[in-house]
Amino acid sequence: MVRTGQGPGRPRDSEIDEAVLGAARELLAEVGYAAVTMDAAAARAGTSKAAIYRRYRSKAELLFAAAVHSPAPAPTADTGSLAGDLAALARRVLSDMTTPAAREVAPQVVAEVARSPEAARRLRDVFVSGERAEVDAVLDRATGRGELPTRPDVATVHRVLGGALFFSVFVIGEEPDEAALADVVDLLVAGLTTRSTLPS
Amino acid sequence: MVRTGQGPGRPRDSEIDEAVLGAARELLAEVGYAAVTMDAAAARAGTSKAAIYRRYRSKAELLFAAAVHSPAPAPTADTGSLAGDLAALARRVLSDMTTPAAREVAPQVVAEVARSPEAARRLRDVFVSGERAEVDAVLDRATGRGELPTRPDVATVHRVLGGALFFSVFVIGEEPDEAALADVVDLLVAGLTTRSTLPS
Known part of the structure; x- marks a missing residue:
């Protein structure tokens, strides 16, 4: 995975990491595992679905990381x-x-x-x-x-x-x-x- | 649980036990856990649903016993x-x-x-x-x-x-x-x- 340089106005990778995990946790609590979607997680985190897929290859991976422990x-x-x-x-x-x-x-x-x-x-x-x-x-x-x-x-x-x-x-x-x-x-x-x- | 006396023409309890477990195993293989019903297991085993419920209080118990091990x-x-x-x-x-x-x-x-x-x-x-x-x-x-x-x-x-x-x-x-x-x-x-x- 290649990380691109971060301009001063862009959120840092670690901020996106946290926003994505937080969004996944909120959605899990609100709608349950089956109804969580990568689209909803991206929207809630204020990032793109591509940014999530750069971190987790599937919903199962995202939700495991959000709910149990990081890789x-x-x-x-x-x-x-x-x-x-x-x-x-x-x-x-x-x-x-x-x-x-x-x-x-x-x-x-x-x-x-x-x-x-x-x-x-x-x-x-x-x-x-x-x-x-x-x-x-x-x-x-x-x-x-x-x-x-x-x-x-x-x-x-x-x-x-x-x-x-x-x-x-x-x-x-x-x-x-x-x-x-x-x-x-x-x-x-x-x-x-x-x-x-x-x-x- | 009270076992009633067995007349000579009736299947013995142990025969019903085996028929019920065998029916449950067949149904599991054919239709999968979610689609197995107590009705279908009773019909397949040639017995009554009441006879199954005398042995197992729920589908989960019947299928555990059939698939994993007896009590x-x-x-x-x-x-x-x-x-x-x-x-x-x-x-x-x-x-x-x-x-x-x-x-x-x-x-x-x-x-x-x-x-x-x-x-x-x-x-x-x-x-x-x-x-x-x-x-x-x-x-x-x-x-x-x-x-x-x-x-x-x-x-x-x-x-x-x-x-x-x-x-x-x-x-x-x-x-x-x-x-x-x-x-x-x-x-x-x-x-x-x-x-x-x-x-x-």
């Missing part, structure tokens, strides 16, 4: 331990999943993934890779502290942590409380810090 | 170790999740859980409790073998294992291969067998 989520703060970092990450992910916007979008993402392997691949490339980068940074720090006997597979940790939270909220329909969240993190930390070898 | 899934075979039992359970659950019928039903279950707290509660009472009973039996055997320093919370183990599989198949859209499945199970077993205390 590059902010890194988890360094709490000084793997247990602390994973607890902080789990709380952040749970909080991302339980907003009204996320509750509106998540079932649609599952439907989209089931309907279209191409949409699933794009969502993986754009959003899952961002989530795994975040997990990877946490595992990097733990490795640096000497907390991990072996380097875990980042996809496994992502599956277990993201899966436990998603499954609880959206499949079982039971949001984990602090104790349940702590128990999942504790189990994960115990597993990660005691495995002597990765299975082949 | 009381068969117990996991005793393989002689926690690692073996959890691997067998994980393979069974993955296989249950990846049939064409389950792929048709799972997104609808997520949509139903998001739409109706009452439907979510029923699905938990009927199906999640069956899944947790299965996990519980595996943990009971491991406790009996002396493999577990403490009794784990069954809901945590269910969330982690079920969640990792569901998330992979239906959210990431990436079915875990044997190595990925083994890595999840290995992490879980390492965590369960080394935790010295449950977090409070």
Whole structure:
């Protein structure tokens, strides 16, 4: 993607980014996922549909970014331990999943993934890779502290942590409380810090 | 639910059970979740709608049972170790999740859980409790073998294992291969067998 130079009177890219996400969130709350259109998002954001498509290839991508997290989520703060970092990450992910916007979008993402392997691949490339980068940074720090006997597979940790939270909220329909969240993190930390070898 | 006595000329309950589930599976494959009706399932099964409602309180329950698993899934075979039992359970659950019928039903279950707290509660009472009973039996055997320093919370183990599989198949859209499945199970077993205390 080539960004053109910005004249003094034009909104900056970051302003358009924010306007587009804000417009998408408003529309989601007002009309629901099915009725949101790229045209309406562009009009509400005061920009062009082309400007939105330069950022998101589909409505599913736009609404995921607006409702759940951006393609590059902010890194988890360094709490000084793997247990602390994973607890902080789990709380952040749970909080991302339980907003009204996320509750509106998540079932649609599952439907989209089931309907279209191409949409699933794009969502993986754009959003899952961002989530795994975040997990990877946490595992990097733990490795640096000497907390991990072996380097875990980042996809496994992502599956277990993201899966436990998603499954609880959206499949079982039971949001984990602090104790349940702590128990999942504790189990994960115990597993990660005691495995002597990765299975082949 | 009161079962009436069966005369010699009437189909037995277990025959009706199977006919209803078979009819639901056929209809799912032929017309898809949205177009299945309880009337059509009754007609196809050669029974009454009342007979279906004695077994399942809603279309969602009938189709979950037909496509994924019964309210009381068969117990996991005793393989002689926690690692073996959890691997067998994980393979069974993955296989249950990846049939064409389950792929048709799972997104609808997520949509139903998001739409109706009452439907979510029923699905938990009927199906999640069956899944947790299965996990519980595996943990009971491991406790009996002396493999577990403490009794784990069954809901945590269910969330982690079920969640990792569901998330992979239906959210990431990436079915875990044997190595990925083994890595999840290995992490879980390492965590369960080394935790010295449950977090409070």
